[in-house]
Amino acid sequence: MQGQFFEAKNRLSMRYALRFACVWMSVLGAVVAAAGLFTSQASVALAALSLLLIPLAVLTQALLRAQHWQAATLLFCWGNWVLAAATIGCSGGMAAMAFPVWLVITVWLLGMAHALFMLGLSALALLLFWVTGYLEAALHSAGLAALLYALGSLGLAAAITLMARLSLSRRAQKSLDMLALLEESQQELRKFHRAVEQSPESIVITDTGLNVIYVNDAFLARTGYARDEVLGQPTELVSTMGMDRSHRRRALEQLASGAVWRGEMSNRTRGGEALRELVLVAPIRSPQGQIVNYVELKHDLSERVLADRRIHDLVYLDPLTGLPNRHSLVLHLRELATGPQSACHGLLLLDVDRFSVFRDAHGIQHSDELVRAVGMRLVEALPDHVWIARLAGAEFAILFENLEPHARDAEQRLRQQSQALKLAMQKPLSLRGRLETESVSCCMGAALLEPGAGGADQQEVLRFASVALHEAKQNGPGSVMLFEPRMAEEVHKRVRIARDLRSGIPLGELRLYLQTQATAQGVCVGAEVLVRWQHPHWGLLSPVEFIEVAEESELILDLGGWVLRQACLLLAQPVFAERGLRLSVNVSAIQFGHEGFMSAVQAVLRDTGANPHLLTLELTEGVLLRDWDEARNRILALRELGIEIALDDFGTGYSSMYSLKQLPIQEIKIDRSFVSGSHGSATDAALVEAMLLLARRLHLRVVAEGVELPAQAERLQQWNPDIVLQGLLLGEPLPQQQWLAEVLGAPDSLQQP
Secondary structure, eight states, X not given: OOSSTTOTTTSHHHHHHXXXXXXXXXXXXXXXXXXXXXXXXXXXXXXXXXXXXXHHHHHHHHHHHTTOXXXXXXXXXXXXXXXXXXXXXXXXXXTTTHHHHHXXXXXXXXXXXXXXXXXXXXXXXXXXXXXXXHHXXXXXXXXXXXXXXXXXXXXXXXHHHHHHHHHHHHHHHHHHHHHHHHHHHHHHHHHHHHHHHHOSSEEEEEETTOBEEEEXXXXXXXXXXXXXXXXXXXXXXXXXXXXXXXXXXHHHHHHHTTOOEEEEEEEEOTTOOEEEEEEEEEEEEOTTSXXXXXXXXXXXXXXXXXXXXXXXXXXXXXXXXXXXXXXXXXXXXXXXXXXXXXXXXXXXXXXXTTHXXXXXXXXXXXXXXXXXXXXXXXXXXXXXXXXXXXXXXTEEEEEEXXXXXXXXXXXXXXXXXXXXXXXXXXXXXXXXXXXXXXXXXXXXXXXXXXXXXXXXXXHHHHHHHHHHXXXXXXXXXXXXXXXXXXXXXXXXXXXXXXXXXXHHTTTTOEXXXXXXXXXXXXXXXXXXXXXXXXXXXXXXXXXGGTHHHHXXXXXXXXXXXXXXXXXXXXXXXXXXXXXXXXXXXXXXXXXXXXXXHXXXXXXXXXXXXXXXXXXXXXXXXXXXXXXXXXXXXXXXXXXXXXXXXEEEEETSSSOHHHHHHHSOXXXXXXXXXXXXXXXXXXXXXXXXXXXXXXXXXXXXXXXXXXXXXXXXXXXXXHHOTTOEEESTTTOOOEEXXXXXXXXXXOOGGGSOO
């Protein structure tokens, strides 16, 4: 139907108007019928026609309740028009205005087509009434009923028109609200469009055939395509070319089911460059639920790929040389040890000699250049299959895989490789940024990883090679050592000594020993304080076995402090003051150079009450050469306390004469290497005689250590009658209690300081 009444959303108000019109016409029919009873015969007929309005209205209401909207409207309009035509005829045309009234009502309720048809029928009815003269005959019989009918029809038209006006007003307001909503929707669409267009991520929209219909600017910028180059193209050619056929088939099946697909792929730009992306493809549905488009959201993973690569490089590569690092070496050794192995592998550690000196002299930048140059030299000198890693500083690891099935043959091959590498490293190195070249030497330590070693030995081979490298450094620059089991035993013993000594000092395991110092006539003038270690498992250990280990750490501070305190406790005994006996204590370079040395000496003297004038501290020339000015200042400070200084191992250094000239030294100790040959070697005799003459001219006290034979003592006395002798000829070192008893004859009460 063309009329708008039957559109449920827009003509609902007209249904209410129709119900209102039914009530109105029922009331009007009753009123007109009542009025017709008081007129002539013609008016009675008009009243009868008016009564028909009531059943017409009732029938229309029934159709409305049954929701037969079209039938109810047709019945009401055309039924009332027929009754109106009959009423006009009965009233002699007095109710003729009912025709235009029902034309208006029909326009509102049924539309223009029905109204025009009704207009034609109305004109035809009026023409018929006029031709037959029926109107004039009925005119005199019309009365109040006709007038009421006409006025009632006019009132109904006015009411329905008013209701339609209100309905139109509401519809107009709804239209304005709809326009506002549409404008708001347009704003949202524009925001969405700008968000899509300006998104930093690539967005591609395709049709259901996966042909591109839209791309944003980020896609164009990232791929280098122009917009007209991709629109209309299959997405597999310009957007998702990184997906292979099997993955594409599974993705299409997933999308066809309405699910979202996501995954990583390596696409390409217009120039063919790789573009790693995380792609999410989602279907776009119509309001009816049908898939009409697909959207591709693409996140660029290039930065993540670069970050992953940087993380990988940081974890597995050395940043300075680009070679594998220690972590990579350990992993590779683990793979070799746990995988199938039919031949021995060889691990060679190489370290540049005196690298710390080069770094101190030339700075970090040039030392880094030296490390790079060494790494490049290794890469150039070794075959491609040889595995090279930088461990730390200027230390590198070279792994020779599958040398020989038998260990002896593999060792021979490893020695050959190390010698060849040693020759290659002797060639001058060119450093970037420097015109001159650098020549370096390297120490090397090697170890074998034998077949069937297992996962445990892959850790041991690195340790064994490190032990061999340490042994090579001990032998001097340019040394090459292949690991031997005894090396590991020695290292293990040194570690055990350091650990046990750390706990043994506070547990009281150290023992104080004294070795007599006497004149040529045998008169005791003092002693040198020595130390022994009563190990709970190894027994009594001499200083040779643990002093060097202690000097490798700060244990020497605890050890030296203990010896100094015990010596001062002895000096505090009256027998030493009464007899004027001196005690000499050795001070290591680490102990002497420590920042707390002077305060420690002062604290010991204060706590023990020892006479500092009876204390001699023995320093080697190596102690003095570390920092000459600082050493001189400390010696002067010690002299202010009353402590005397002895230059130990005199004659073995490089600048003993300079030391005698510049430092306030009171005593020199001639090294045993000169004393042992003084009675039989003319050269040693001349040197010792010259030392003694020098000491006499400088008014220095002289102690000759290592005197074992009477001939040695006699010759030394001839050269210097005041010389002090120390050695096995006068007695071996004794525990302090035994020395006090045998040498000094001290009572038991004085033997425990």
